[in-house]
Amino acid sequence: MPSKNDSKSNLLSVLELNQVDSGPPRATASDSLLLELAEANAALETAEPPEIIRWATERFAGTLTMATAFGPEGCAILYWLSQISPSTHVFNLETGYQFAETLAVRDRIQATYGISVVLERPEVSVEQYERENNGPLYRTNPNQCCADRKLAIIHRVLRGFNAWMSGIRRDQSADRSLAPIVGWDNKFGVVKISPLANWTKNQVWELITRENIPYNPLHDQGYTSIGCAPCTRSISFDEDERAGRWSGHTKTECGLHSRDS
Numbered sequence: 672m673p674s675k676n677d678s679k680s681n682l683l684s685v686l687e688l689n690q691v692d693s694g695p696p697r698a699t700a701s702d703s704l705l706l707e708l709a710e711a712n713a714a715l716e717t718a719e720p721p722e723i724i725r726w727a728t729e730r731f732a733g734t735l736t737m738a739t740a741f742g743p744e745g746c747a748i749l750y751w752l753s754q755i756s757p758s759t760h761v762f763n764l765e766t767g768y769q770f771a772e773t774l775a776v777r778d779r780i781q782a783t784y785g786i787s788v789v790l791e792r793p794e795v796s797v798e799q800y801e802r803e804n805n806g807p808l809y810r811t812n813p814n815q816c817c818a819d820r821k822l823a824i825i826h827r828v829l830r831g832f833n834a835w836m837s838g839i840r841r842d843q844s845a846d847r848s849l850a851p852i853v854g855w856d857n858k859f860g861v862v863k864i865s866p867l868a869n870w871t872k873n874q875v876w877e878l879i880t881r882e883n884i885p886y887n888p889l890h891d892q893g894y895t896s897i898g899c900a901p902c903t904r905s906i907s908f909d910e911d912e913r914a915g916r917w918s919g920h921t922k923t924e925c926g927l928h929s930r931d932s
């Protein structure tokens with residue numbers, strides 16, 4: 672298991688910046704890094720989230736970031752981060768379409784835990800974007816809208832880091848069911864850590880209730896999974912947890928966590 676003395680340069684020595692297919696330049700992992708990640712993943716498979724977070728913050732000290740949309744899982748990780756490594760960089764993809772309630776969670780997290788979440792915005796404002804596209808693209812081409820207002824931004828942000836942490840759980844969807852605890856994220860050319868991959872929704876909510884962790888009040892109004900306001904609806908009891916996302920479209924993921932490369 673790597674120790675906290677492993678340095679940024681140590682990791683960088685096993686990364687190379689390459690042009691991959693037609694996308695932006697991104698790093699690829701050497702065999703030795705992939706082996707290290709596989710060993711860490713096996714060792715952490717049965718670990719509890721705080722142990723995984725501690726490992727990530729030590730192994731990738733100074734080169735780790737976390738992305739959050741202030742869902743319950745993200746708020747749980749922020750609670751642990753505040754105890755383990757509160758200076759860890761954390762960002763939110765502020766598309767310009769988020770609920771006011773979502774952005775208010777950011778303020779409550781800062782007030783409660785002292786963690787300042789950076790809002791990463793597209794260069795083009797919502798008004799200009801809709802003007803250029805003859806209206807809101809989320810209605811006619813949500814894939815392009817997510818590509819422009821989420822994926823392009825996270826590509827830009829992650830170029831400054833060697834590893835990122837997310838709050839995905841394996842039981843959220845078929846696409847997420849194979850998510851490793853630690854692995855190489857080929858899409859973004861960084862290491863990806865998912866401390867809650869093995870946790871259930873109930874475990875997350877038990878923690879939030881027990882520790883009085885701030886969360887998005889829309890969850891109390893039937894919104895189980897919350898993204899941008901135009902692409903999120905509340906769900907009924909018998910619906911899947913993520914059924915309220917891009918309802919009416921075949922789309923199920925914004926592309927941040929899908930396994931395509």
Ligand code: SF4
Binds near residue numbers: 814901
């Ligand atoms: S979730 Fe909807 S509004 Fe947000 S970036 Fe994707 S398509 Fe656009």
